[in-house]
């Protein structure tokens with residue numbers, strides 16, 4: 001119960017890694033606010049989590065919308081009066097080959113994966129600053145380390161941007177008592193990997209030292225650590241959760 005009495009916002013929390021993060025933070029004692037484009041999925045997730053922990057709140061928004069982000073922060077503050085943790089997890093992976101990437105694909109990828117993480121952070125920072133404490137955790141990707149291998153350049157670029165943004169924000173907001181860190185998951189078994197063929201899946205299993213794909217719970221454990229007081233002197237860092245596939 002390292003997060004007892006805290007309030008956490010998780011974007012993209014309706015399914016996959018975001019849902020596992022929400023469940024883990026709730027198990028650590030945090031009230032959770034799930035923000036997702038899939039309003040019905042967010043409601044379902046919040047109902048399920050509320051059965052075994054503190055009441056979870058669902059907010060159906062597109063995180064690329066300024067109005068949506070304002071609604072998210074208001075909903076969290078109206079319900080709980082504080083925001084301790086923001087997990088910028090929502091992301092998209094448009095599987096478009098390099099020479100077919102249009103400006104629309106490029107911009108949408110940046111807007112969801114990078115711009116929205118910046119503006120969601122900006123939206124919660126006044127509250128965290130007033131509290132004198134906060135945690136921002138950005139879900140990047142192993143593609144930020146490798147240049148992308150299982151993913152195309154527009155996605156890898158957006159996730160590499162998140163690592164740089166993590167460092168840049170950490171520098172500015174450290175004096176406010178806010179830490180900013182990233183988690184770079186490797187191959188995690190969610191809908192995002194549904195496009196892998198059995199042969200591709202086996203190729204990855206052969207390359208990963210721990211000889212398995214990651215689970216959403218593997219990522220959630222790293223996020224819970226970074227959200228907790230155990231990580232109070234860690235900021236600007238990117239934590240690799242990839243079974244050892246990429247090491248620095």
Ligand code: NAD
Nearest residue numbers: 012016017036037062063089090091141185187188190192
């Ligand atoms: P997923 O597709 O299963 O879930 C993503 C969630 O984000 C969905 O619920 C979706 O509705 C939501 N979302 C998408 N766009 C949104 C928007 N504009 N506004 C609000 N919500 C939006 O993906 P996942 O595998 O759980 O991935 C979660 C995060 O982890 C993503 O940022 C992804 O890039 C990253 N990641 C995943 C893997 C992997 O192997 N699965 C690896 C590295 C990084």
